[in-house]
Amino acid sequence: MKSSRFQLVFGVYIFWILLFFLTRLVLLFVSVGDIDLTPYNFFEIFTTGLLFDSGFFAYAMILPIIYTWLVPQKVWCHRWHGYWLKGVIFSTLYGACFIAVAEYFFWEEFSVRFNFISIDYLIYRREVTDNILQSYPVLFIFSGMFFVSLLLYQPLSRVIQRALSSKEAFSRRCLAAAVILLLPLVVFLTLNQDLRKISENTYVNELASNGPYQFVAAFRNNELDYRQFYALLPEHEADILIRQELAEPNSRFISRDPFDIRREITHSSAEKRSNIILITVESLSSDFLGYFGNSRQLTPNLDALVDKSLFFDNFYATGTRTTRGLEAITLSIPPTPGRSIIKRIGRETDQWSLGNILDTKGYDSYFLYGGRGYFENMNAFFSGNGYHIVDQSSIPAQEIHFTNAWGMSDEDLYEQAVKVADIGSRQGKPFFLHLMTTSNHRPYTYPDGRIDIPSKSGRDGAVKYTDYAIGEFLKQASKKPWFDNTIFVILADHQAGSAGKQVLPIERYHIPLWIYAPEQIRPKVVSSLSSQIDLAPTLLGLLNMNYRSCFFGRDILQAPPGRALIANYQNLGLYDGTRMAILKPQQRVTIQTNLADKQISEHSVGKSDLFIQKAISYYQGAAYVYKNRVNAWSGRNFIQNYVTKGQP
Numbered sequence: 001m002k003s004s005r006f007q008l009v010f011g012v013y014i015f016w017i018l019l020f021f022l023t024r025l026v027l028l029f030v031s032v033g034d035i036d037l038t039p040y041n042f043f044e045i046f047t048t049g050l051l052f053d054s055g056f057f058a059y060a061m062i063l064p065i066i067y068t069w070l071v072p073q074k075v076w077c078h079r080w081h082g083y084w085l086k087g088v089i090f091s092t093l094y095g096a097c098f099i100a101v102a103e104y105f106f107w108e109e110f111s112v113r114f115n116f117i118s119i120d121y122l123i124y125r126r127e128v129t130d131n132i133l134q135s136y137p138v139l140f141i142f143s144g145m146f147f148v149s150l151l152l153y154q155p156l157s158r159v160i161q162r163a164l165s166s167k168e169a170f171s172r173r174c175l176a177a178a179v180i181l182l183l184p185l186v187v188f189l190t191l192n193q194d195l196r197k198i199s200e201n202t203y204v205n206e207l208a209s210n211g212p213y214q215f216v217a218a219f220r221n222n223e224l225d226y227r228q229f230y231a232l233l234p235e236h237e238a239d240i241l242i243r244q245e246l247a248e249p250n251s252r253f254i255s256r257d258p259f260d261i262r263r264e265i266t267h268s269s270a271e272k273r274s275n276i277i278l279i280t281v282e283s284l285s286s287d288f289l290g291y292f293g294n295s296r297q298l299t300p301n302l303d304a305l306v307d308k309s310l311f312f313d314n315f316y317a318t319g320t321r322t323t324r325g326l327e328a329i330t331l332s333i334p335p336t337p338g339r340s341i342i343k344r345i346g347r348e349t350d351q352w353s354l355g356n357i358l359d360t361k362g363y364d365s366y367f368l369y370g371g372r373g374y375f376e377n378m379n380a381f382f383s384g385n386g387y388h389i390v391d392q393s394s395i396p397a398q399e400i401h402f403t404n405a406w407g408m409s410d411e412d413l414y415e416q417a418v419k420v421a422d423i424g425s426r427q428g429k430p431f432f433l434h435l436m437t438t439s440n441h442r443p444y445t446y447p448d449g450r451i452d453i454p455s456k457s458g459r460d461g462a463v464k465y466t467d468y469a470i471g472e473f474l475k476q477a478s479k480k481p482w483f484d485n486t487i488f489v490i491l492a493d494h495q496a497g498s499a500g501k502q503v504l505p506i507e508r509y510h511i512p513l514w515i516y517a518p519e520q521i522r523p524k525v526v527s528s529l530s531s532q533i534d535l536a537p538t539l540l541g542l543l544n545m546n547y548r549s550c551f552f553g554r555d556i557l558q559a560p561p562g563r564a565l566i567a568n569y570q571n572l573g574l575y576d577g578t579r580m581a582i583l584k585p586q587q588r589v590t591i592q593t594n595l596a597d598k599q600i601s602e603h604s605v606g607k608s609d610l611f612i613q614k615a616i617s618y619y620q621g622a623a624y625v626y627k628n629r630v631n632a633w634s635g636r637n638f639i640q641n642y643v644t645k646g647q648p
Contacts, residue, residue, distance in 0.1 A: 005068055005076065006176045008163035011156055012089065013057055016096060020053040020210060021046070023100045027107050027207055034111075034203045044198050045208045052210035055191045058183040059216075069177035073167060082164045089160060093152050097145040103211045105136065109442065112206050114215035115569065130405035134456075135443040193217065194586070200602050202503055226337060226623030229585040230572070231607060233616050235259075241617035246552065248559040254548075259624040261552070265537070267544040273362070274520060274543060275424070275486040276432045277417060277477075280325060281466060282440040284492035286313075286510045288463045298463045301471030302490070305514055308523050312513035312556065316531040316564035316575070317494045320508070323376050324567075325493030326436065328532035330354055330385065332551035333631065334622040335567040337585075341626065342381040349384025352550035352631040354536040356386035358432045361545065364424055366390055366431065368417055370438035371407030378436070385633070387434065390416055404445040406438040410469035411447065413437060418476060425482040436493070440466045459496060474516075484519040487542065491535070502602065504573040504582055506595055509566045515542070528560035529577050550631040552622060565618060574615035581605075581615035589616075 024046065028035070035041065075081055106114060132138060196209045233241070239258045246261055253263045286292050290303045291313070305311075318328040323340035327333065330353050331341065342348055355365035366388045373379035373391035383389050392400070392407045395416060402409040417433050424431035439446050444462040445455045451468050453461035470490065477483050492511035513535070515521060521542070530538075533553035540547060541555035554561045564575045572583040580592040582602070589612055592602045605612060625631050 005163040005166045005168060005173075006065075006180065007166075008089075008159055009061060009065065009068065009180065011159040012092065013061075015093070015152065015156065016057050017050070017053055019096050019100055020049065023103055023211070024049050024207055026104060030107070031111070031203050031207070035201060035207075041199070041204060045204060048196060048198055048208035049210065051191065052196060052208070052213050055187040056210045056213040056216075058187045060212075062181065062184055065177055065180050069173050073170075077164065077167075085164065086157075086160055089156065090149060090153050093156075094145060094149040097148055097152075099212060101141060101145060106211075111203065113209045113211045132405075134405050134445060200502065202505075226620060226627075229587070230337065230583050230619065230623075231587045231589050231616050232620055233607065233613060237613070238617040238620045241614055242552075242621040245561075245614060245618065246554065248554060250558070251549070259621045259628075260630055261621065261625065262548060262550050262630070264546075265540070265549050266546045267541070269544045271361075271545050272520075272543045273430045273485075274517070275421070275430050275482055276358075276363075276489065276539065277421070277486055278329070278432070278434045278489040278539075279470070280322075280329065280434070280436045280491060280493045281470075282322070282437050282493060283496040284440065284463075284466065284511060285495040286492075286512050288496075289512060291512075296460060298460055299467040301467045301474075302512070302514070305474075305490075305516060306525070308518060309514040309516040310521055310524055310526055310557075312515075312526045312528075312530065314527045314529045314577075315491070315511060315513040316506075316509045316529075316566055317492060317511045318509075318532050318566055320494050320568060322436070322493045323378075325532060326378070326381075329491075329535050330382075330434070331631070332533045332536040332553040333626065334533060334552055334565045334618050335572065336619070336623050336626055337567075337570055337572060339569070343377045345377065345380075347626075348377060348381045350633045351385050352633055353385040353387075354539070355382070355432065355434070356633050357536075357540070357545075357547050359386045361430075361547075363430045363432045364388065364427075366420055366433045367436070368413060368420065368433060369407070369436045370410065370413040382434075390420060402447045404438075404443055406441050408438070409446055410437045410439040410466060411450075411472065414469060414473035414476070417473070418480070421477075421480065421482055421486075425480070437466065437469075439469065440496075486517065487520065487539070488514070488516040489535070489539065490514040490516070491532070502592060502600055503571050503584075504566055504568065504580060504592075506566070506573075506575055506580060506592075509564070515539075526556065528556050529562050529564055529575070530554075530556045530560065531564035531566065533565060534561055550625070552618065552625075563614075572615070572619045574611070574618060576611065579611070581612050583615060583619055 028045065103113070197205050198208055199205055232238075235258050242259065242261065243253060246263070248265075250267060251263045251265050253261070255262060288294055289299050290297065291306050318324055318335045319340070321340065323342040324335055327340045327342050328335070331351050332354070333341070341351070358365050365386050367373075367378070367382035368390040369378060370392065372393050373382075373389055379389050379391065392403070395408070399415070400408045400412050402412065413435060417435055420433060421431060440462045443456055444458055446462065446465040448455055451461065451464045453464055455461065474488065477486070477488075491513040495508050495511060533551070534556050535553065537549065537551050537553045538556045541558055562576065566573045566575060570585055574581045575595075578593075578596050580595060582590045582592065584590065589605055589607065590602050591605045591612065592600055594600055607613060607616065
């Protein structure tokens with residue numbers, strides 16, 4: 001027979017393109033309410049998608065093409081080679097079905113194609129595997145994929161047989177392989193991430209993408225060099241602007257070096273030695289609260305706490321991942337492009353952290369996590385920045401009464417917090433406990449009999465259980481001798497959802513913040529615009545602490561910042577309440593306007609506007625401070641001398 005063995009490659013290509021088309025169609029169907037779908041949008045999504053689908057296939061077929069080209073004719077026609085090749089192709093079909101199903105569930109959770117999160121899912125396989133097993137009917141899904149793969153294999157079986165029977169001269173194979181292998185080169189030279197940005201609606205751009213292609217691209221964007229990819233100001237101009245932004249009546253800069261934001265913070269009143277229990281709650285969106293209009297009564301305890309606390313109702317997360325929230329709360333630094341500092345192995349420790357500062361004041365600082373702290377590199381980050389670690393792996397099994405894929409229940413975590421606080425109280429030292437909860441996360445399971453929504457019923461149940469556990473913890477704490485001298489801080493790491501029509505949908509970053517200390521702080525609603533980087537200086541301000549700061553945040557109560565810094569992996573935003581400046585790779589700058597009335601428009605701008613310049617100064621300064629180790633912890637002896645003797 002004269003059929004070329006390379007016809008098999010074309011057959012597999014057609015299969016993959018059809019599968020990508022169907023995947024895109026399904027994702028479009030489930031997202032139709034978030035897209036102003038027109039015939040032109042539909043055409044753009046699928047034509048752009050075809051480019052990226054073909055680009056992925058061009059790269060994926062490099063090794064199979066080389067194999068098809070070089071395998072000798074005698075080996076190619078051997079019976080056992082036929083069995084092996086059929087097995088490989090069937091496995092490829094099964095893998096394609098797996099990718100399609102994984103893309104659907106990933107989209108259902110995050111409303112994006114594969115990105116950094118999917119890479120993390122490969123790294124932290126235990127948590128992710130447990131989460132999948134507890135969240136989905138895995139046996140049914142995998143069996144279904146097997147039978148679908150069998151059906152899809154049938155039309156390819158004839159093509160495979162013809163290819164195995166083909167007899168083709170080596171010279172002809174060389175010519176065919178040379179032509180086909182030009183395609184990856186063409187893709188490399190012409191296809192880039194900008195081509196998928198066909199709309200201001202991020203759902204449209206994600207639909208036009210290819211999941212596996214984006215997965216590979218995510219590896220290349222682990223950490224972006226700000227100076228190379230983003231808009232810059234002359235260094236002295238940016239330095240002046242950032243100093244103006246960080247200036248407070250009770251602060252004094254100690255250096256004139258560019259972007260050296262270290263400064264002395266002083267208070268005239270006596271310093272307090274109140275304990276601090278800071279609870280970072282997994283995915284606690286503001287719109288879960290009755291205070292913000294939710295009628296489902298999911299957060300009765302937290303809603304009741306509003307009138308008893310300093311409650312910040314115009315407060316924003318810096319990012320959409322736990323590590324971004326923890327980074328901002330702990331280091332008070334704007335989000336730098338790429339992955340969170342917490343996950344940058346080798347660069348995550350010895351930072352100017354809230355824990356390090358409190359340690360110099362005689363505190364014992366702890367990070368308590370409901371899961372295993374190796375996840376997201378949290379143990380390395382916190383232990384390297386002044387904290388003792390308490391996590392699931394360090395707690396005796398008999399003290400853990402309920403676990404799911406992500407760790408122990410919130411109740412178990414709070415029991416450990418009480419235990420650590422009791423020890424600190426007996427020792428007579430002030431303590432700082434930073435807790436990170438896990439229960440408000442898929443698979444949304446929790447102990448039975450606590451609330452009126454059964455476990456594993458969905459997000460509402462997890463939110464209500466989260467609220468229940470906080471209420472029980474505060475009741476238990478109120479009976480302790482250390483309660484009156486303790487400041488309780490409750491806020492979210494990020495919202496439950498991050499997707500929106502805009503590249504940085506501001507409503508997806510709005511989170512609540514409570515500072516509760518009934519014997520120390522008068523209740524009040526604070527509506528000053530602020531974000532997570534402002535929490536550390538605000539807390540230290542409440543304690544009247546004199547300290548040396550390298551924080552980018554401001555004391556919300558003494559010098560309201562009137563801005564929020566928010567970002568995703570590549571887009572960096574500065575929000576002032578009515579508009580948002582957005583810095584993007586390739587030195588692009590855009591501005592969103594009309595945010596208040598929801599008639600949002602986004603357009604490109606230059607760098608002449610002062611608001612744009614402030615945005616650049618924040619992020620250019622943060623990148624400089626991190627890269628040049630300006631915020632490196634200067635050593636305990638030096639800091640101790642400063643806080644005890646007042647020496648600069």
